[in-house]
Amino acid sequence: MIEFRVDTGSGVPPYRQLVHQVEHALRLGRLRVGDRLPTVKDVAKRLVINPNTVLKAYRELEHKGLVKGRPGQGTFVERGLTGLPADKQAELRAGLERWLAEAYRAGMDSDGIAALVATVLHDFKS
Amino acid sequence: MIEFRVDTGSGVPPYRQLVHQVEHALRLGRLRVGDRLPTVKDVAKRLVINPNTVLKAYRELEHKGLVKGRPGQGTFVERGLTGLPADKQAELRAGLERWLAEAYRAGMDSDGIAALVATVLHDFKS
Amino acid sequence: MIEFRVDTGSGVPPYRQLVHQVEHALRLGRLRVGDRLPTVKDVAKRLVINPNTVLKAYRELEHKGLVKGRPGQGTFVERGLTGLPADKQAELRAGLERWLAEAYRAGMDSDGIAALVATVLHDFKS
Amino acid sequence: MIEFRVDTGSGVPPYRQLVHQVEHALRLGRLRVGDRLPTVKDVAKRLVINPNTVLKAYRELEHKGLVKGRPGQGTFVERGLTGLPADKQAELRAGLERWLAEAYRAGMDSDGIAALVATVLHDFKS
DNA sequence: GTGGTCTAGACCACA
DNA sequence: GTGGTCTAGACCACC
Secondary structure, three states: OOOOOOOHHHOOOHHHHHHHHHHHHHHOOOOOOOOEEOOHHHHHHHHOOOHHHHHHHHHHHHHOOOEEEEOOOEEEEOOOOOOOOHHHHHHHHHHHHHHHHHHHHOOOOHHHHHHHHHHHHHHHHO | OOOOOOOHHHOOOHHHHHHHHHHHHHHOOOOOOOOEEOOHHHHHHHHOOOHHHHHHHHHHHHHOOOEEEEOOOEEEEOOOOOOOOHHHHHHHHHHHHHHHHHHHHOOOOHHHHHHHHHHHHHHHHO | OOOOOOOHHHOOOHHHHHHHHHHHHHHOOOOOOOOEEOOHHHHHHHHOOOHHHHHHHHHHHHHOOOEEEEOOOEEEEOOOOOOOOHHHHHHHHHHHHHHHHHHHHOOOOHHHHHHHHHHHHHHHHO | OOOOOOOHHHOOOHHHHHHHHHHHHHHHOOOOOOOEEOOHHHHHHHHOOOHHHHHHHHHHHHHOOOEEEEOOOEEEEOOOOOOOOHHHHHHHHHHHHHHHHHHHHOOOOHHHHHHHHHHHHHHHHO
């Protein structure tokens, strides 16, 4: 089952972080159609946030057609997001991890890495 | 001169995006001490946002001691952020770009890449 | 500008009633692209409901791509819903009103009318 | 025997939909004193809802004095709801059906029709 | 117990 | 002032 986390310092609203994490998990194949998300109350308790905040995230996912809440039962994945096959992804992931390790060895801190990644990603997109 | 951008769909408040971009540029050496930032008016016009939003970002940067507004002249970089030497950075950047190109070739779209990068970065930090 | 109403006895959640009313207004041509909806606070005050309830309705409409909230400015119609030309609609409406008047004259109360309309509509759909 | 239906997308609680349908059927003369309603189990199975939901609807009807459960035998209509004489109703119904057919011919879809009916009904009441 | 709705009120980002 | 987020807590519908 997916494990959520919230980073309060990022400026991104917590409910959107949850949405992103589900989308990422779907894309990476960590969540599949039919899987059950943790209950609203569990997530709220674990992350020490308000149940309504979790509900808001689940609602947004429902609006996107990705999950479906079933009263009395829980919230379930309704539709997946196409991604690469698992082996291809693992390969890419390994490559990225190698690069990350190299950057760390070179003396870059995580802020610097984030900055570099952000600009390279942006330049690449445009 | 630095070129700002805002991504309204990300959930990050626009003024924080501007702050981040300046910090990133400082860290990557794209902005140096003495450089002038674009005027509040210009930025507001180009990004179609309210001048107050830009002003808020500049004030936050000034508060951090990174820039300094000189009335009637503009806003100038006051202090840099330590980063790696330029050649080291260029090397790392090239490596990252190679990885990105590979991911694209493998058929990943930019959302998928963002998802993968986000999770790998997170897993690495913890 | 559209005038909302809520019928607390119907069992339909108030926020959904608001959503329906905007959709109907779009379909009937009473609201057009670019029109501004009344502010969240105004609606809440007029209907004596909580602003969050109104906000929820507006959010749902935004999810459907029908309206777009612009912080500091208001909420605006983003996309219309195709309907018949106004004259055709007016004609149909007149016909329906004639029928309604006849039903009333025949001694039917509004509950009876609602029951009849509901079953006929349903039978027609299937 | 009455055939129930539930529209999960309407926002009206399923148990209320069942109650309404019985009341409508009584008003229209489709259900008469002494008629038997389908069993809770059957309804639950056909509509794929929880038996408790059906039970709740039947209890509400019993509470209103419209039906009466006879243990081991089923649930029976106890009291009718006054409506117009059958011929009058048939006449009105035919008129409404003519209007509906006309609206369809004019190119209106069922959502559009529902919107028009809703607003006209409302305007008429006020 | 599970999701869903509503209220009340605080605080933030934006114009 | 306008939309948007979050909290706290109550109540409902459903399983």
